[in-house]
Amino acid sequence: MRINRILKAAAATAIILASSLSAHAADVLANVKSAGVLKVGTETAFAPFDYIDAGEHAGLNVDLFAEIGKELGVKIEWVALPWEGVLPGLEAGKFDIVAGPATITKARMERYRFTPPIAEATxxxxxxxxxxxxxxxxxxxxxxxxxxxxxxxxxxxxxxxxxxxxxxxxxxxxxxxxxxxxxxxxxxxxxxxxxxxxxxxxxxxxxxxxxxLPPFGVKAYFGYPGMKDADHASLMDAIDKAMLKIKADGRLAAIQKKWFGQSFDTPDYIKEPAL
Missing domain, CATH: 3.40.190.10 (Periplasmic binding protein-like II)
Known part of the structure; x- marks a missing residue:
C-alpha cells in the first residue's frame, strides 16, 4: 500500500512538473507580449545593419525590427554591446534575441536557433x-x-x-x-x-x-540568432512567422534595396550551412 501511494505521488509530481514545464515554455513570448517590449541585443558598429548616424541608431536592423515589432504588436528596446559580448548576453538573458546579425554557421546552429536569412554574408x-x-x-x-x-x-x-x-x-x-x-x-x-x-x-x-572583387569567402547568409530551447521556441516561432510575412509582401526586399542598393535572393530557412 505504501509503495502504491509513493508511486501515485511520484506520478502526480511528474504530471505537475510536465505541466509546469509546458506552461513555462510559452513564458518568453507571453512575457514579451505582456510587457509590450521585445529586447534586442546588437552591436552598433556594423553598418549598414546597425550603426550610429549623427547620434541616432540607424540601419537595416532598425527598419526590419520595426516591422517585426508591428507584426508582434510590441515595441523594440535596443541593448547595445561590443560584438564579443552580444551572444554571451543573449545566453545570460539580457535580451530576447540578437539583431547582429550573425553569419549562419554549423557551429552556431548547434548552439542557437536562427531566424530566416535577411541577406547574403559572403x-x-x-x-x-x-x-x-x-x-x-x-x-x-x-x-x-x-x-x-x-x-x-x-x-x-x-x-x-x-x-x-x-x-x-x-x-x-x-x-x-x-x-x-x-x-x-x-x-x-x-x-x-x-x-x-x-x-x-x-x-x-x-x-x-x-x-x-570577387569575394573570397564561402557563400553564406546572415540571420538573427535566438536561444535554442523550449522556453524560447514560441517566441522564435512568432518571429519567424513575422519575418516570412515581411519577406512575402515585399517589405524585406524594399529594406534591402534601401541599405544595399539591391535585394538578395535568400532561402526561407538554412538547414545545412556551407560554413
Whole structure:
C-alpha cells in the first residue's frame, strides 16, 4: 500500500512538473507580449545593419525590427554591446534575441536557433581607394588585414590566409569602425567583412575605400540568432512567422534595396550551412 501511494505521488509530481514545464515554455513570448517590449541585443558598429548616424541608431536592423515589432504588436528596446559580448548576453538573458546579425554557421546552429536569412554574408576585402597592390583577394598575402573579433569573417580570413604563399598578418578588432579607421590611416592594408557591409562603406566613402572583387569567402547568409530551447521556441516561432510575412509582401526586399542598393535572393530557412 505504501509503495502504491509513493508511486501515485511520484506520478502526480511528474504530471505537475510536465505541466509546469509546458506552461513555462510559452513564458518568453507571453512575457514579451505582456510587457509590450521585445529586447534586442546588437552591436552598433556594423553598418549598414546597425550603426550610429549623427547620434541616432540607424540601419537595416532598425527598419526590419520595426516591422517585426508591428507584426508582434510590441515595441523594440535596443541593448547595445561590443560584438564579443552580444551572444554571451543573449545566453545570460539580457535580451530576447540578437539583431547582429550573425553569419549562419554549423557551429552556431548547434548552439542557437536562427531566424530566416535577411541577406547574403559572403566575405570580401575592403582596401584603400587607389591601392593597386591589391587587385584580387590573393594579393593580401604577406599583408596586415583586419577583421572583427569573434566573427565568422575572422574565421574565414584565417582559413583563406593559410592557403596563400605568404602568411597574412591578421589583426583582430573589437568593432569594424576601428578596423576601417586603421585602414584609412594606412596602418593595415585591408579589412575582411561581408560584401554587403564593405560595399556600403565604400559607397559612403568612395575617395577612401574600394571593394576587392570577387569575394573570397564561402557563400553564406546572415540571420538573427535566438536561444535554442523550449522556453524560447514560441517566441522564435512568432518571429519567424513575422519575418516570412515581411519577406512575402515585399517589405524585406524594399529594406534591402534601401541599405544595399539591391535585394538578395535568400532561402526561407538554412538547414545545412556551407560554413
Amino acid at each position: 566575405v570580401a576585402i575592403l582596401k584603400k581607394a587607389g591601392d593597386e597592390k591589391i587587385a584580387k583577394p590573393e594579393d593580401i598575402a604577406g599583408k596586415a588585414i583586419g577583421a572583427g573579433k569573434a566573427s565568422a569573417q575572422l574565421d574565414q580570413l584565417k582559413a583563406f590566409g593559410q592557403k596563400l604563399g605568404k602568411p597574412v598578418e591578421i589583426r583582430e578588432y573589437p568593432g569594424n569602425t576601428e578596423a576601417y579607421a586603421d585602414l584609412a590611416a594606412g596602418r593595415i592594408a585591408g579589412v575582411a567583412n561581408s560584401l554587403p557591409n564593405i560595399a556600403f562603406v565604400a559607397k559612403q566613402r568612395p575617395d577612401t575605400f574600394a571593394v576587392v
